[in-house]
Amino acid sequence: MFVSYKWLQDYIDLTGVSAEELADKITKSGIEVEGVEVLNEGIKGVVVGHVLEREQHPNADKLSKCLVDLGEGDPVQIICGAKNVAKGQKVPVAKAGAVLPGNFKIKRSKLRGEESNGMICSLQELGIEGKLAPKEYSEGIFVFPADAEVGSDALALLNRDDQVLELSLTPNRSDCLSILGVAYEVAAILGREVKLPEIELQAAPEKASDYMTIVVDAKEDNPLYVAKVIKNVKIGPSPLWMQTRLMSAGIRPHNNVVDITNYILLEYGQPLHAFDYDRLGSKEILVRRAKDGEKFVTLDDTERTLTADHLVITNGTEPVALAGVMGGANSEVTSDTTTVLLESAYFNGATVRKASKDHGLRSEASARFEKGVDPNRVRVAGERAAYLMAKYAGGEVLEGTAEVDVMTIEPAVVSITLEKINRVLGTELSASDVEAIFERLQFPVTVEDETITVTAPTRRGDIKIEEDLIEEVARLYGYDLIPKTLPIGSTTPGKLTEYQKKRRVVRHYLEGAGLYQAVTYSLTSEEKAAQFALEKRNAVRLSMPMSEDRSVLRLSILPQLLEVLKYNNARQNDQLGVYETGAVFLANGTDELPVENEHLAGAITGLWHSHSWQGEKKAVDFYVIKGILEGLFDKLGLADQVEYVQTKVEDMHPGRTAEIRLNGEKIGFVGQVHPNIQKELDLKDTYVFELSLKDVLGAESAPLQYESIPRFPSITRDIALVANKETVSGTLKEIILSEGAPLLKEAHVFDLYEGDKMEEGKKSIAFSLKYVDPERTLTDEEVTKVHTRVLDALKEKAGAVLRG
Structure with missing residues (x-):
């Protein structure tokens, strides 16, 4: 509701209360004023001019040369491009030196060789929207009535010297959808009287x-x-x-x-x-x-x-x-x-x-x-x-x-005790205080003992029950005057649980790694419900689904994340990483509610690094998304408890998918989406993961321990092993670390060769091994002894031998 400050003054005396102060008082009484617009803000120098003469511009078909009286000194020449300008009109004129909306300054100038000392204005040029201007003035200049005084303030005649309050009304306050209704509200706030509009009809002979x-x-x-x-x-x-x-x-x-x-x-x-x-x-x-x-x-x-x-x-x-x-x-x-x-x-x-x-x-x-x-x-x-x-x-x-x-609507009559008003509000108001508030609202009121009976006028149809009266007392008394008290009794301060803290760590880490959080529907279709599910169960179907695409509860988050990537890719945002923490729903029998397990899922596609000026581009691959997960587990203190085992998952790439185990138990998987699924979704290579977040955050992490930086040098040995193609690097690494302990501290793969120089069914895997003793400098003999033990164990347990 837009309320004109000047119009409101017709019905209530606002002396001593500015528009800004009034807006503040109305807001404090319970009706939010979203803003106060000053209609003539930034505009000056606009007066009423009288067009004494109008003739065609000698050098332009679409311009007119006008002689205009501005009510001060000699008439001035103004060049005007409006079609409707004519001799004898009273028009708004921005004089030389005037400022119009948008800080548009009017200067003396020459248009096609003729001097122009101002501008004859349209309503739009004075800040009035074209859709609000009268149709005859939606194009061209505005023309004042003939009795407009030449030289007077044009903005005042157009009511632009006004301020407009924008009220944000809740549905129950329909009484303030009128200037009179707002006047009653302001009268109650200021304690002043309402002046009703004039009505004086003359008697007519006919009925x-x-x-x-x-x-x-x-x-x-x-x-x-x-x-x-x-x-x-x-x-x-x-x-x-x-x-x-x-x-x-x-x-x-x-x-x-x-x-x-x-x-x-x-x-x-x-x-x-x-x-x-x-x-x-x-x-x-x-x-x-x-x-x-x-x-x-x-x-x-x-x-x-x-x-x-x-x-x-x-x-x-x-x-x-x-x-x-x-x-x-x-x-x-x-x-x-x-x-x-x-x-x-x-x-x-x-x-x-x-x-x-x-x-x-x-x-x-x-x-x-x-x-x-x-x-x-x-x-x-x-x-x-x-x-x-x-x-x-x-x-x-x-x-x-x-x-x-046949109208039968009667004013509502509501009674309430003074004790209840004070008990609910925490105040110590007297009966006369409450009575004065209702009198300011112009509600007929009677007080008998401790009972206050109010007759709500029909303009206030929202007053029906005791609580409505309490609200009126509270807002007119002043919300800021209601006493503040602390709760009585023992209280427990709110805080995050350990689970919630860890979940927040997960979100912050993934966002720091460059993934955006997504929030997708828990409802999906029959076809997608079980896709990528960590645990296979029957989907829970809604009894009254809004559509078949949203008819069952999901068993996995990944199908929805892939839809997010598809949606963005179709809009040329093809380099994206998203994650989501949310519930999946596992059926628990026909008469039981489903089990809700919280999962964490992520999906990335496109380029992971792109430095155009260096010509460097790195596409997402398996090791990028695995690295993100390794960083997450390290952040949670679980890195030593997690292992990755090659596996096959339906709709995932058969050779680029790993099962994730925590303390030997499967908690999820990571890998590339199957090329057929990528093609269906029109995606480039896309890598995903999904974990049981409940298992991850519920796992106990070892206490944080620090190790001193070794003062003694380490010895590095590189080995290239020939092993069967089926042998996975993780198995070899596990043997190396277990047999080389305690001197062997690190082992990592740095090369894989499966070329034509290897015999059929074999591959070459190269490891870099790091030996160190924090207490002393190792000798070659000590390292050779451990190194030989490692090689013997590899041959015995995995059939892997040094490449000749």
Whole structure:
């Protein structure tokens, strides 16, 4: 809701309270003010000018040379490119030295050889959005009414010397969807009085009931329908002050009659609709539910197909408006309209919402009916609109109304004890304090002993129960004045569990390694549910799935991560690494809830390093993702307890996949996705892993121990072993380390050869071995003795011999 500070001053005295201070007070009372917009911020030097002469620019077909009186000294020459500039107009002029929105400074210049001393402005150039400008001024310059004073402040005439408060209203505070509603709220905050708008209708010889009869078939949807008739209306522009107020509230001006209905919508929060009486084709208004399949053309020239769920206003036979949403093209007010039938009604919010949603026609009017309008403002809003039509459209308001009234809504009466208010809020308010708060809100209140009885006015339909009264007392007393107390009793400070701490370490590490966290659906399809699953079980199927693609609970996270890579790859983001920690769901019988196990999964594809200026590129491979996992296990203190064993997993590359074991127990796998799956997903080489995070984080890690840096030199020996092709390097490394202990500290593979110079069924694996004693310098004899023992064990246990 946009609230004009100057407009609000019409109904409440804001002396001594700036717009910023008011915004702060409203926010502290419970309604958030998102911001205060200063409409003329950064604009200066714009005045009303009078175009004395206009002639064609001698050197440009699309420019005009204008002589303009600025109300100070001699007239000045201004070159203007607008098509609608003409002699005799009063226009906004940015003088030389003026500043327009965007810090656009106006200087004296020459255009095609002719001097220009300023700029004649359009509304858009003064900061008003084009969609809010009147249609006749959506292009070209703006023209003031003829009575505008030359030399006066153009921004003030356009109401740009105003400030607009943007209120963020919760659904229960529909009372503040009007300037008057905000005035009541501000009056309660400041302790001041509300001044109601002026209504002085002159008596007319004819009666509205002689011109129109109202019949309501759907009384539950429309318990109150009031119609007034205004004759001899002259359609034209509305007053400039009204147009500018509408524009500052986000509504485009049209003509005086339509603008008045919109003005009352903002002023009272009561939607109105004006019909062209002569185009109705009947002297009867019938309000009923639509017929299934009934056709109706709305004001936007769109044909709507109605159903029995929609409420329509008809002329007795055909619809002329979709109740509470939009009028019909067959009865709209036009420039030829002379008699207006003015509708002011109370429509059921649920019925209006149904029609609004079905037809995609959410409007300012429908929003207010949906949230609830004040039934006691229906009549007075119509009277006020009729008064303004008489004043600004020259209309003659016929006496009385044509109406149907079966309204039974009564103000809510709620009682509460003073003890409960103080107990809930922790305050020590007296009965007179509470009574004063409700009087500021203009709620009738009585106090008897300790019981306070409040009658909530119908404009505050949100007041229904005791807790609503407590909230009103709290916010008007001041949330910042409510005492602060510490909880009584023993408390345990919140903290992360060890499991949660370790999970946070995992996330931080993986993000530091360059992977992005993903959050994917736990629901998947039957085909993908068991893909890559660490534990094979039946998938848990939803009894009412929203789609077959989201019909079962996942057994693995990887299928969803591969979809993430596919989605990004299709958008040219083909170098990506992602991970996710989340639950998988294992069936536990037909009558039991599934078991939820937390897993960790990751997937990477594309280039891992790319230095274009060096020409260096490194694609992701098995050792990149294995290295990430090794770093993770090292971070968790589990590096010595983890081993990798070659394995085969369905949908994984048969030669580039390893099982991950923790203390001899399988906890997951790592490797490359099978080329067929990569092709289906249109991915390059993609490497993945999935672990049982529960097992990883639940494992005990050895206490951290430090070793001194060796003071004595180490001895390195390289060996090339000939072994069977089936023999894995991990087996050989395990033999080397076990037989070489305690002097042998490190062993790693640095070469593999399977070329044509090796006999069939054999391969060559080269290891680098490092011997060291922290207490002394080793001799060659000591190293040779251990080294020989290692080679003998390799030959005996694995059939591996030194390459000749």
